[in-house]
Amino acid sequence: MGDYSSPPGPEFDVYFSFSREDPQKYITEFTNKSLIIGGIRTFRDENQVLQRGLQLEKQRREAIQTSRIAILLLSQEYLSSDFCLEELVLILRCRERWGMIVVPIFYDLNPSDLRKLRGPVSTALSRQTVGGCWWKRWKFALQEASDLCGWDHTTYIDIFKSESKFVGDITQDIRDKRIPSNLKISIYPIRYDACYEYLNLFLQMGSNEVLVVGIGGQNKMGKTIIAKSVYDGIFEAFDGCSFLRGVGQKSRKPNGLVHLQEKLLSDLLLGERINITSVTKGVNVLKERLSCKKVLIVLDDVDNLDQLYALVGSRKWFGLGSKIIITTKILSLLYFYKVDQVFEAQGLPLPVYIQEILEPYQQSCHRIAGLKGYIQSLCYMTNDRVKLLEDQLRRECNTNAIQAQKVCELNLAQEAKVGYSDELVSTMK
Structure with a gap:
């Protein structure tokens, strides 16, 4: 298996x-x-x-x-x-x-x-x-x-x-x-990156327009973290949403762009599966099916114009109020594509060790919430069964408390590191 x-x-x-x-x-x-x-x-x-x-x-x-x-x-x-x-x-x-x-x-x-x-x-x-x-x-x-x-x-x-x-x-x-689709919610502090706040404001200002924004910057500078956080905050206001990760790498696989088009359509059409035989057909289907839908799309780690033309070729493909966010290391791609606004991520590299504890902690929080709600609904079950579930909940809460403490310590350590870096930069000016 x-x-x-x-x-x-x-x-x-x-x-x-x-x-x-x-x-x-x-x-x-x-x-x-x-x-x-x-x-x-x-x-x-x-x-x-x-x-x-x-x-x-x-x-x-x-x-x-x-x-x-x-x-x-x-x-x-x-x-x-x-x-x-x-x-x-x-x-x-x-x-x-x-x-x-x-x-x-x-x-x-x-x-x-x-x-x-x-x-x-x-x-x-x-x-x-x-x-x-x-x-x-x-x-x-x-x-x-x-x-x-x-x-x-x-x-x-x-x-x-x-x-x-x-x-x-x-x-x-x-x-x-359910956890929000296509998103692992980040609890890593991103407030040191000022462009996050400006990006949110910019998207709100153009509420009835099809807006395309780009986030540029080198590896591990916070581009994806910013895009995920913005996506998480606004995705419920759209008819459909899609967060496509690793677009550049996936597009280079056999029929990579076709598979990305199928994934994009499936996300935006609420699970409907459409068989795409070529990039050209995919473009036509995207234009036909999405022209009246208000959608939110994030294309993460784009590295070629062909990827943009195949997935979000024109603003006319999408309904009024749609928003498209593109992250890339190649700023020139954003200018060639004529995005409405470019934001450059200035964040510090994300520490790998934080990611190792975040996901288990988030899963534990989700299990606790589910257990609590379920136990409250078990008015018709035996006391022995409820006691078993309560014991399970107690063990999960103990594990969660340990994870929460570790996450808190890591975040405080990283914030202190960021503050020290800012202070060092100011003394050098």
């Missing part, structure tokens, strides 16, 4: 894991539609075939490994499917390594039976024809899944008597858990 030593960039907000033979798959279908309408990018596919050696196909592995949240529809049909069980193993591996949020839906399955592999669970698993090491790791995966915070369909329906409310509450739960 494919593996990564570090988490790849996020492509999807939500991945649905379910059996295509399951009569209850309508739950994932309706939830999927509701999430897409809300601007959340999902992966849901009923083409479920294992390759030789019980391997998941490459596209599906990558979809799982680039999703922030996984929804599992755990049912007897799910347990009878070697395909679904292999998916479950990979999903839980991503949860362990990179903090993926996993939300199980227990349909006609008792989590206690799942943990002990008894009753209907044992009956469903008995239909499996594969044994050996496969059976051993599926068993461990199912026991781990039984301890996750999730939705008990039987208990919920007994209380609320409404399938539509069940789907609606799951959808809202996922929306609450």
Whole structure:
């Protein structure tokens, strides 16, 4: 099975894991539609075939490994499917390594039976024809899944008597858990870079115009940090938004520009997938589909004019109020493209060691928020189950407090370094 030593960039907000033979798959279908309408990018596919050696196909592995949240529809049909069980193993591996949020839906399955592999669970698993090491790791995966915070369909329906409310509450739960698309929120202090403030003001002034701004500067001078922070502050005001990282490097791969065009369209059209066969076709589709949409686009690390012409060739491609931010090391590209304003990042290089603690800390904050909200909603569950979740929350809060202290110390150290540099510069004038 494919593996990564570090988490790849996020492509999807939500991945649905379910059996295509399951009569209850309508739950994932309706939830999927509701999430897409809300601007959340999902992966849901009923083409479920294992390759030789019980391997998941490459596209599906990558979809799982680039999703922030996984929804599992755990049912007897799910347990009878070697395909679904292999998916479950990979999903839980991503949860362990990179903090993926996993939300199980227990349909006609008792989590206690799942943990002990008894009753209907044992009956469903008995239909499996594969044994050996496969059976051993599926068993461990199912026991781990039984301890996750999730939705008990039987208990919920007994209380609320409404399938539509069940789907609606799951959808809202996922929306609450969702991290803003294409953005890992930075808590690194960027206030030492004055152009961040001016850039925000400039974008607000041209609220009804299609504005293109450029951020220039050498490597590790804060260009991407500034663009991400601005994006995070304004993305909700647009019909669609896209943050394309590493444009220059990705465009040099085979069909690189075509794939970037497909990614841009998918982001801006709320997950709709359009097959692009050439850069020329991609340009035409961009012009046709986005001319009436107010969009926010960030093209990060551009190094060639061809990339700009293929992705944001003209302001006329986009609806009124659209904003485009371009980051690059090559200032001349911005002038040739005739951007409305150029900002030059003057920040100090970002310390690598801060990034090593930021992501685990942010994931821990997100898990704590999800756990707190979920525990409050468990009025219909047993005291033992709630106690287990509260213990889990307490452990997570302890870990989070240690991480928060480290982040605070690193930020204070970096701010002191910045202040010292400013003082040194002033004495040299």
